[in-house]
Amino acid sequence: MIKKSDNDDYISARERRQLLAALNTRLFWVGEEVPYRTEVDGNVYNFHEIVWDLLMKKELTDEDRKQIDNYISYLQDKANEDKLELKTERLTREEAKRLFDEAAGLMRTIMDLKDIEEGKAKEKRKQFHEVFARQRVAEARRWLRFLKENT
Incomplete structure (x- = not known):
């Protein structure tokens, strides 16, 4: 049996x-899931629920837009922290995968929130449902x- 060195577990x-x-590639976040639980600055957020609630609103208020901007700022900071840790820290493959997945989910959430804020999300959802129905x-x-033909 071959003995693995300690370095074999690290990326x-x-x-x-x-x-x-x-x-850093375009559209890498496609297929990533919006996180259900994310801790930012000591607060825990369920961004999956937050995004869903915003999507269901007929119209965004000024307060909603302000909150979206705050969320985007928090998420960008957290994603940048994850990227920096991924870039500089000695990580196991499991730790690296967790950081990558977290950063990807955060970036997916940022894109969704920007789409909601710009009014694109409802149009995209409508187009999806039209294509799905066809x-x-x-x-x-x-x-x-x-x-x-076969009966």
């Missing part, structure tokens, strides 16, 4: 560069055609 310089590069109809038609 290599190459792995570190890959993780940092991935965080795809469901097309799938149903294919299924009916298949059944008709």
Whole structure:
């Protein structure tokens, strides 16, 4: 049996560069989940719920916009802390993955909040539902055609 050295559990310089590069690519956050629990400046936030509540509002108030700006500022600071830690600290693969996932989720939340603030989120959601509905109809038609041809 080969004995692993202590360094085998830590990320290599190459792995570190890959993780940092991935965080800086366009659209890397697609598919990442908005976090349910994030601690920022000693306060715990459920950004998943916050984003959902903002999405459900018919119209944003000035207070909502101010709060969104505050959230974005907090999240950017936290994401930058995670990136700095990922860049400079000696990390195990597990720690590095956790930091990467956290930073990606925070950045996804920032993008969602910006979309909400700019009014883009509702339009994107509407477009998604339209495309989804068209795809469901097309799938149903294919299924009916298949059944008709094979019965």
